[in-house]
Amino acid sequence: MSNTDLSNIEVNQKPVAKRSNPFANVFNELVSFCRSRSMFMLHYCTGCGAIELPPAMTSRFDMERLGIQPMVTPRQADILLITGYVSIKTLKRVILTYEQMGAPKYVIGICSCTVNGGMYWQSYATAKKLDEYIPVDLYIAGCMPRPEAVIEGLQQLMAKIKTDEANSWKKYYEHYDYYLGNQQHLFGNNWQTPTDIIGEAKTYQLEGPNTLGEHTKILESVQRPLEPLEMKL
Amino acid sequence: MSAAHSQNLNVLLQEIEGIHLTHHNPRRLRADIAAEALPALLALLRGRASYVHLSAISCVDWIEENQFELVYHLWSYETSVLISAHIRIPREPGIYLSVFDIYTPAAFFERDIHEMFGVYFEGSPDMSKFILTEWNGPPPMRKDFNSEKWVMETFSWQEYHPDWLKDLEEQGGGIVSTPESIRMDNK
Numbered sequence: 001m002s003n004t005d006l007s008n009i010e011v012n013q014k015p016v017a018k019r020s021n022p023f024a025n026v027f028n029e030l031v032s033f034c035r036s037r038s039m040f041m042l043h044y045c046t047g048c049g050a051i052e053l054p055p056a057m058t059s060r061f062d063m064e065r066l067g068i069q070p071m072v073t074p075r076q077a078d079i080l081l082i083t084g085y086v087s088i089k090t091l092k093r094v095i096l097t098y099e100q101m102g103a104p105k106y107v108i109g110i111c112s113c114t115v116n117g118g119m120y121w122q123s124y125a126t127a128k129k130l131d132e133y134i135p136v137d138l139y140i141a142g143c144m145p146r147p148e149a150v151i152e153g154l155q156q157l158m159a160k161i162k163t164d165e166a167n168s169w170k171k172y173y174e175h176y177d178y179y180l181g182n183q184q185h186l187f188g189n190n191w192q193t194p195t196d197i198i199g200e201a202k203t204y205q206l207e208g209p210n211t212l213g214e215h216t217k218i219l220e221s222v223q224r225p226l227e228p229l230e231m232k233l
Numbered sequence: 234m235s236a237a238h239s240q241n242l243n244v245l246l247q248e249i250e251g252i253h254l255t256h257h258n259p260r261r262l263r264a265d266i267a268a269e270a271l272p273a274l275l276a277l278l279r280g281r282a283s284y285v286h287l288s289a290i291s292c293v294d295w296i297e298e299n300q301f302e303l304v305y306h307l308w309s310y311e312t313s314v315l316i317s318a319h320i321r322i323p324r325e326p327g328i329y330l331s332v333f334d335i336y337t338p339a340a341f342f343e344r345d346i347h348e349m350f351g352v353y354f355e356g357s358p359d360m361s362k363f364i365l366t367e368w369n370g371p372p373p374m375r376k377d378f379n380s381e382k383w384v385m386e387t388f389s390w391q392e393y394h395p396d397w398l399k400d401l402e403e404q405g406g407g408i409v410s411t412p413e414s415i416r417m418d419n420k
Contacts, residue, residue: 128388
């Protein structure tokens with residue numbers, strides 16, 4: 001496993017021109033504001049934390065007053081909410097789900113288990129640090145966090161989006177080699193996903209010096225082109 | 234009815250050689266038998282008594298005695314009696330016969346035990362990977378598999394020491410035993 005610690009790496013931000021005109025960045029600010037006020041949330045309920053989401057969504061705590069709604073498919077969602085322990089088998093599905101989401105996308109890890117395994121810290125089947133495999137914007141620790149904490153966390157995420165700080169999805173493209181290396185460490189060198197992350201990074205012009213590396217070379221050597229699924233009745 | 238029935242059952246079970254019966258209570262019967270006699274016992278219980286439900290097969294790893302214990306839990310809906318049939322097989326090579334021909338659901342339990350303990354069941358329809366599809370290590374439920382060591386080698390660790398906990402610790406409270414203090418490398 002590579003030892004690079006990504007927690008302190010800042011994503012390259014485009015320098016914002018400082019102007020005296022207060023309306024200079026008004027369009028960008030409007031976009032960020034709108035983005036933070038209309039979020040669709042895909043909750044990947046891996047563990048027990050999911051039980052705190054219905055009260056957070058429904059009338060008592062009412063997530064929708066913040067503009068957050070549950071969404072049914074990853075392709076239409078903005079937030080990926082991972083609620084609880086992530087077993088190695090689930091982690092594969094989490095990564096597939098994450099890669100299908102359209103950018104900008106945000107990941108929230110709920111419960112202690114996504115931080116460091118929580119009460120499953122000695123389990124052979126549970127991945128310990130979620131942010132080694134996909135970038136995480138925000139952790140809400142607790143076992144399990146109450147709906148108040150979930151709402152508080154979502155409000156923090158909204159504040160981060162408003163000020164353009166929630167850039168972890170760019171980190172995935174810029175440091176793809178690191179994430180892919182950790183994924184290969186668990187799933188073996190034959191691991192590949194249907195999404196072409198390197199191609200997307202090039203398209204979005206988010207390719208950094210760490211996008212390609214030794215692990216992506218392994219991926220290139222084993223990658224097979226996608227085949228259509230066999231249709232059966 | 235129950236007393237009479239259990240007497241009939243006892244007579245029936247004496248047909249199996251070397252069987253050792255223990256009555257825990259009227260609705261619970263433990264049968265210790267030799268591994269060779271188990272298929273005959275199960276065929277008898279299913280065919281001539283009312284034990285049509287194999288509710289589970291469990292496995293115990295007795296590493297000091299170098300044996301696996303397999304426990305077949307059989308349930309009768311008519312008498313509401315649970316029979317557990319215990320057998321011991323040598324840990325190496327850990328091969329036993331499948332009872333799929335007598336109880337079809339056994340395929341499910343045998344596949345699970347094969348995955349978790351590495352016991353191979355001859356004649357079981359499917360011995361491929363079941364739940365741990367991403368697992369390439371040794372069978373994880375064996376006593377000689379050190380889960381903590383494997384975790385240490387595979388995953389990295391992230392400290393979680395929030396400010397509110399520091400405040401509590403200043404007042405003399407806090408967590409009594411942290412994961413860090415119980416972890417392998419600190420032993």
